[in-house]
Amino acid sequence: MKNYTPRRIIFSLLVLIVAISTWNVARAYIIYATWATESATYRYHSSLPTAWQSPTNFGGQVWTNVLTSSWTFVYNTSSGNEISYGGIDGVGNLVGQTTPSFAGDGHLNGFDIKFDSAESWYTGSGTPGSNQIDARSVSAHEFGHGLGLDHPQSQYCPTPSSNPARATMCQGAVPGTTFRRTLATDDKNGVSAAYPSIVAP
Numbered sequence: 001m002k003n004y005t006p007r008r009i010i011f012s013l014l015v016l017i018v019a020i021s022t023w024n025v026a027r028a029y030i031i032y033a034t035w036a037t038e039s040a041t042y043r044y045h046s047s048l049p050t051a052w053q054s055p056t057n058f059g060g061q062v063w064t065n066v067l068t069s070s071w072t073f074v075y076n077t078s079s080g081n082e083i084s085y086g087g088i089d090g091v092g093n094l095v096g097q098t099t100p101s102f103a104g105d106g107h108l109n110g111f112d113i114k115f116d117s118a119e120s121w122y123t124g125s126g127t128p129g130s131n132q133i134d135a136r137s138v139s140a141h142e143f144g145h146g147l148g149l150d151h152p153q154s155q156y157c158p159t160p161s162s163n164p165a166r167a168t169m170c171q172g173a174v175p176g177t178t179f180r181r182t183l184a185t186d187d188k189n190g191v192s193a194a195y196p197s198i199v200a201p
């Protein structure tokens with residue numbers, strides 16, 4: 001990926017769009033940008049409660065684990081990419097937010113993730129209460145933004161939002177559910193298209 005120029009990225013996107021319209025299969029992922037590297041670091045901001053460290057790591061690890069992609073997220077205390085916890089917009093609406101930054105050539109070169117402290121969160125690895133939002137699910141979604149994936153086209157995200165067939169990158173956190181912890185085939189296809197594995201899995 002290091003030698004990709006902006007022109008080649010634009011070309012790749014055009015190929016993807018043509019593929020969607022021609023094949024008419026559930027190829028929903030959208031890559032808004034890629035890193036020049038195949039790895040990014042992150043660290044906990046001082047605002048992040050200790051209970052959030054495990055859900056944070058989980059969100060990065062699900063992408064690292066995709067065998068058909070070379071992508072990895074790596075924790076590093078000196079990383080400039082911060083995972084924080086604080087107010088965004090009160091209860092409901094946004095539950096997490098990812099802010100990417102870009103190099104002059106258009107590649108991603110940073111990201112910050114913030115989880116909304118106003119929400120009722122479940123930070124464990126079991127089952128959240130019916131009114132609790134699963135931190136691991138939202139973390140997985142936000143880290144997907146961090147590596148360059150956008151929300152898939154809505155017509156490829158089955159409704160309602162509680163439908164467990166929805167990809168991790170589909171919009172809409174649903175309290176009491178954990179299905180977004182597990183990447184859908186479309187999520188895996190997205191990260192694998194952006195950062196193909198060099199060695200066959």
Ligand SMILES: [Zn+2]
Nearest residue numbers: 141145151171
């Ligand atoms: Zn999102």
